[in-house]
Amino acid sequence: MSAYGSQGGRGFDCDVLVIGGGIVGLSTAYALTRAAPGTRVVVLEKEGGPARHQTGRNSGVIHSGIYYRPGSLKARYAVRGAAEMVKFCAEYGLPHEVTGKLIVATGRAELPRLHALVQRGRENGIPVRELGPAQIAEYEPRVRGLAGIHVGSTGICDYGAVAAQLAESAGACGAEVRYGAEVAAVDRRPWGVAVRTTAGAVVRGRVLVNCAGLHCDRVARLAGDDPGMRIVPFRGEYYALARPGLVRGLVYPVPDPAFPFLGVHLTRGVDGGVHVGPNAVPALGREGYDWSVVRPRELAATLVWPGSWRTARRHWRYGAGELHRSLSKRAFTEAVRRLLPEVAEADLRPAPAGVRAQAVLRDGTLADDFLLREAHRTVHVLNAPSPAATASLPIGREVARRALLHLDRPAAPAGDRPRPHPSPAAGP
Structure with missing residues (x-):
């Protein structure tokens, strides 16, 4: 694609071109319009509206940051982001509530991990109260456990509504969000980038920001960069609780630190309903929201990536349990009954999955922290796991800061194809 023609870098449509209209991409656009008023921002989103995938298909929890290693980006951004998210929702009248949550140990083997979470929470500056069985019942009369902790700063909101508000607020400051604009090709030159959509439109920008979520590695390769990882999609399967009165708020098990999922938990949302899940299983496509969705090319890309097989060998026992609960409602119910003994199969009704x-890195490591990489006039967001929605406002500011630094850098010498260089994931 030769989108620039003879313009020599002139005639840009925008200063910063953001790919992806989920909460991180829209937060980046929002931050750009506030940090540098007058900066021309265009967001390209392939769907017909914002937040159609990860952002709009989660349980809506404002995470406290208790799970994350002190000093990590996840810990820093979650603690800061939780407070900012509550403030943002209050400012714009979006549904939200600071509910607190319980993390409950149901077996003695979990007690050391529970105590470790208490210490981690305190290191991260999070209000944590240790509970015995009677105190658990004060918060959740029908929940049973040997011990628990109450995390006071956890809350709930509607992240789809947050994303829509970010788009509206960024648009009011001059940013343009284009829906139905799927990226087909990226042409990066010393002075900027040009992106062609599947509809044939060409958008030219001085800096590219890749917030494509489920497709971020593909976009990185389109830009000529080796991301050093692949997106391996995991489907989170949920049920809705037919008797929501069984649960007052948010109830979580003690997570297994060897796997980056939190286990089956119960979450009362802003609509009053209670979601149960998620159960995490490999998806057969990047947008594989049920077993019937199979994308052969995407599945093949997962299977040929060496890290996928190394991950499978390392975590096959955990994965087998998740798969069993996916295929057996009875097994899923038994997992829930460890926390909520009164629940029965009939109480669980299928709900939309995410x-x-x-x-996944080449050596099979499941990237646990936010993963940001930079190349010439490009910023890639390559891993934005939970608590990305919670932390979206500070993440957006950090990505915007990096993009603005690229705007200030001179163009590379003509004919010099820039080599991608990594930006450490451990901190800005």
Whole structure:
């Protein structure tokens, strides 16, 4: 694609071109319009509206940051982002509530991990209260456990509504969000980038920001960069609780630190309903929201990536349990009954699933922290796992900061194809 013609870098449609209209891409656009008023921003989103995938298909929890390693981007951004998200929702009248949540140990083997979470929470500056069985019942009369902790800063909101508000607010400051604009090709030159959509439109920008979520590695390769990872999609399967009165708020098990999922939990949403899940299983396509959705090319890309097989060998026992609960409602119910003994199979009704864009490195490591990479005039967001929605406002500011630095850099010498260089994931 030769989208620039003879313009020599002139005639840009925008200063910063953002690919992806989920909450991170829209937060980046929002941050750009506030950090540098007058910066021309265009967001390209392939769907007909914002937040149609990861952002709009989760349980709506405002995470406290208790699970994350002190000093990591996830810990720093979650703690800061939770407070900012509550403030943002209040400012714009979006549904939200600071509910607190319980993390409950149901077996003695979980007690050391529960105590470790208490210490981690305190290191991250999070209000944590340790509970015995009687105190658990004060919060949740029908929940049973040997011990628990109450995390006071956890809340709930509607992230789809947050994303729509970010788009509206960014648009009011001059940013343009184009829906139905799927990226087909990227042409990066010393002075900027040009993106062609599947509809044939060409958009030219001085800097590219890749917030494509489930497709971020593909976009990185289109830009000529080797992301050093692949997105392996995991479907999160949910049920809705037919008797929502069984649960007052949010109830979680003690997570297994060897796997980056939190286990089957119960979440009362802003609509008053209670979601149960998710159960995490490999998806057969990047937008594979049920077993009937199979994308052969995407599945083949997952299977040929060496990291996929190394991950499978490392975590096959955990994965087998998740797969069993996916195929057996009875097994899923038994997992829920560890926390909520009164629940029965008839209490669980299928609810819409989500898909997590899990970055897997070549050695099989499941990337646990936010993963940002930079190349000439390009910023890639290559792993934005939970709590990305919670932390979207500070993440957006960080990505916007990096994009603005690229705007200030001179163009590379003509004919010099820039080599991608990594930006450490451990901090800005």
